[in-house]
Amino acid sequence: MVDFTLTDEQKALREMAHEFAAKEIRPVAWEYDRDGTWPEAVLRKAWEVGLMNAHIPEQYGGPGASYLEGALIEEELGWGCSGIGTSLAANGLATAPLGLGGGEELKKRYLGMLTEAPLFASFCLTEPDAGSDVSGMRTTAVKRGNTWVLNGSKCFITNGSYASFYTVYAKTDRDAGHRGISCFLVPRDGTVTVDKKEDKMGQRASNTATITFNETAVPAGHLIGEENKGFKLAMMTLDRTRPGVAAMATGIARAAFEFATEYSKQRVQFGVPIAMHQAIQFIIADMATKVHLSRLATWHSAVLLDQGRRNTIESSHAKRFAADAAMEVATDAVQVYGGYGFIKDYPVEKLMRDAKIMQLYEGTSQIQRLVIARETLLPRRVMEPAAATA
Ligand code: CAA
Numbered sequence: 001m002v003d004f005t006l007t008d009e010q011k012a013l014r015e016m017a018h019e020f021a022a023k024e025i026r027p028v029a030w031e032y033d034r035d036g037t038w039p040e041a042v043l044r045k046a047w048e049v050g051l052m053n054a055h056i057p058e059q060y061g062g063p064g065a066s067y068l069e070g071a072l073i074e075e076e077l078g079w080g081c082s083g084i085g086t087s088l089a090a091n092g093l094a095t096a097p098l099g100l101g102g103g104e105e106l107k108k109r110y111l112g113m114l115t116e117a118p119l120f121a122s123f124c125l126t127e128p129d130a131g132s133d134v135s136g137m138r139t140t141a142v143k144r145g146n147t148w149v150l151n152g153s154k155c156f157i158t159n160g161s162y163a164s165f166y167t168v169y170a171k172t173d174r175d176a177g178h179r180g181i182s183c184f185l186v187p188r189d190g191t192v193t194v195d196k197k198e199d200k201m202g203q204r205a206s207n208t209a210t211i212t213f214n215e216t217a218v219p220a221g222h223l224i225g226e227e228n229k230g231f232k233l234a235m236m237t238l239d240r241t242r243p244g245v246a247a248m249a250t251g252i253a254r255a256a257f258e259f260a261t262e263y264s265k266q267r268v269q270f271g272v273p274i275a276m277h278q279a280i281q282f283i284i285a286d287m288a289t290k291v292h293l294s295r296l297a298t299w300h301s302a303v304l305l306d307q308g309r310r311n312t313i314e315s316s317h318a319k320r321f322a323a324d325a326a327m328e329v330a331t332d333a334v335q336v337y338g339g340y341g342f343i344k345d346y347p348v349e350k351l352m353r354d355a356k357i358m359q360l361y362e363g364t365s366q367i368q369r370l371v372i373a374r375e376t377l378l379p380r381r382v383m384e385p386a387a388a389t390a
Contacts, residue, residue, distance in 0.1 A: 004299065006072070013065075014072040020051055021080025029081035032205035033350050038162065039084050039205045046088050047118035051077070055092045055099075060107060061115030067240070067302035071247035075295070078251025082354045083205030085248050090158040090206075092244060093362075094121035096237040097167050097183050101225025106185055110165060122163040124154035124186075124211055125234055131156075132367050134169075134234060135178035139213065141170035146220050148184055150213040153195070156361070160209030161194045168213065169230050176228065183230040184222050191216040202353030239315045240305060242362055246298040246318035249326040249358040253294055256326075256333035256351045257287040264336055274336070283336055287329045294322035313375040320368030323358035330355040 006014070024045055032039045046052050055070055056062025065073070070092065077085030091114055098107060113119055130136040139152025150170050157166075166186045173180030186192065195210040225233045261284055264275035274280045297318040304311035330352040334341035341348050359365045 004296075010069060010072060013069055014076060016049070017051060017073045017076035018079070020046065020049060021076045025077070025080030025084050029084065029205070030347070030350060032081070033083060033202075033354075034204075034344075036199065036204040038207055039087065042084055043087055044118050052088050052118070053091050053095075053114050056095070056111050056115055057099075060111035062111065067243060067305040068299060071243055071298050071302045074244045074247035075251040075254070075298075078248035079255045080251075081205060082248050082252050082358075083203035085251065086158060086203055086206040089244055089248065090123070091121050093123040093158070093237070093241045094163070094165075094167050096240050097123075097224050097233045098185060100236055100240075101183065101229075101233050102185070103221060106221065106224070110185060113164065119164045120159045120162045122157045122160045122166050122211070123237070124157055124160075124166045124168040126154060126156050128153065128155050132364060135181065135231060137169060137171060137181065139168070139170040140174065141172050141182060141184060143172075143220070144217070147217040148220065148223065150184065150186060150216045150218070153210060153212045155196075155210045156198070157209050157211050158361075159207050160211045161197055161207045164188055166192070166211060167224065169234055172227055172230075178231040180228055181230040181234075182227050183224040183233050184218055185224055186213065186216060186218050186222070189216070201356060202350070203357050235312075238362060239310070239312050242315040242319040242368075243298055243302040243305065243311070245358065245362045246294065246301065246315075246322035249319075249322035249355070250291060250294040250298055252351055252355050252358065253287070253291045253322070253326040253329040256330040256348055256355075257284070257291050259347050259351070260284065260287065260333040260336040267338075280336060283332050287332055290325035290329050294318075294325045297321050312380075313372055316363075316368040316371040316375070319363065320365045320372070323355075323368075324365055326355040326358050327352075 024042055050063055051073060053062050054065035054073055058064040074085060074089055077088055095111060098110060125134060127137050141148045141150045150168060165188060168184050168186045169181055171180050172182040191214050193212040195212055198208040200208060264280050264284060265273050267274045301311045301314040301318040304314055333348040334352050337346055337348055340346045
């Protein structure tokens with residue numbers, strides 16, 4: 001049965017996330033954007049009320065929210081400020097491979113760590129020469145006795161400067177392409193260097209760093225999943241986290257749409273509020289449609305996961321549509337504001353800068369189209385057993 005009705009609990013969760021975004025995030029969002037500083041106080045409060053780590057199962061101390069519930073939270077956080085929202089959501093990305101392939105001991109210790117204290121973890125996949133082309137990575141992990149020793153650098157790592165541990169992808173067989181990649185849980189120690197905090201166009205409240213592993217040794221048990229199966233783990237992780245990114249993009253688009261709608265009712269030109277002009281009405285109508293469809297695609301991709309079904313194509317539909325829509329809606333919001341939209345005293349230029357990253361991180365809009373084209377023209381028919389049950 002197709003039913004988009006939320007339960008009373010889900011409505012209450014969304015309301016709680018909205019209230020937090022309105023009271024704790026919105027009032028400081030433009031300040032953190034201007035200064036590009038780490039919003040520690042806001043993150044701590046969000047952790048206290050349970051808006052961080054919502055995905056962590058109850059047996060590890062989390063609330064065990066469903067993917068749909070995660071999407072409800074992320075839309076509201078994205079509406080408040082997607083830079084702060086990204087900082088809050090990044091533990092979900094970092095721990096998804098652990099949830100999918102980690103041993104019980106590892107899960108207990110590291111998922112438990114995040115629910116016991118407001119700590120952070122980062123997902124380390126991208127490298128300077130391996131962005132979209134994941135299998136081109138150069139970081140290596142070599143088995144020495146009972147340890148794996150990692151060497152290499154990862155870039156564009158969300159929360160990298162503040163992470164207590166990292167889920168890191170490395171080549172364990174250099175000649176085997178995507179079939180020679182494994183995933184490791186790497187605690188932060190003296191051999192892990194945080195090299196660079198990026199000065200970004202948008203989402204300036206989120207921390208983005210370069211992380212270098214220099215003879216970093218981890219116990220053999222810190223291998224997540226099977227040796228040389230890390231590429232699939234990364235792809236399955238992204239299937240699970242792209243709905244959340246789509247939700248965040250929907251939140252940005254909704255914020256831009258609301259600001260533009262309100263402004264169009266106040267701003268008078270040619271003797272009437274500009275909302276009376278059809279030129280503006282059509283922009284507002286297109287914005288409303290894009291927000292609506294972004295949310296529907298997001299919810300669909302999340303519900304499939306909650307049903308234990310593969311959602312690769314739906315996840316890419318949602319991520320690509322919502323990200324592109326957020327960029328278009330935020331750009332149109334600046335257009336509705338006219339010249340004022342270009343000025344930092346008004347709220348929408350930040351949203352336009354923030355929206356841009358949605359088309360880039362967790363797979364560019366072009367990569368999503370590549371996935372959609374492959375899944376359409378050459379669908380993978382065999383469902384991975386882990387994906388069926390995760
Ligand atoms: N689930 C399970 N298995 C999958 C899969 C999926 N969704 N997608 C692919 N696979 C499997 C394939 O079946 C294939 O298996 P076999 O080895 O059995 O043949 C294998 O993986 C290789 O698949 P492809 O041939 O499709 O691989 P490819 O090298 O052509 O790459 C790609 C595919 C879609 C381009 C992929 O590399 C990709 O998604 N790139 C984008 C990476 C990305 O999103 N990076 C973002 C980093 S995270 C981030 O941005 C967050 C931050 O903190 C900033």
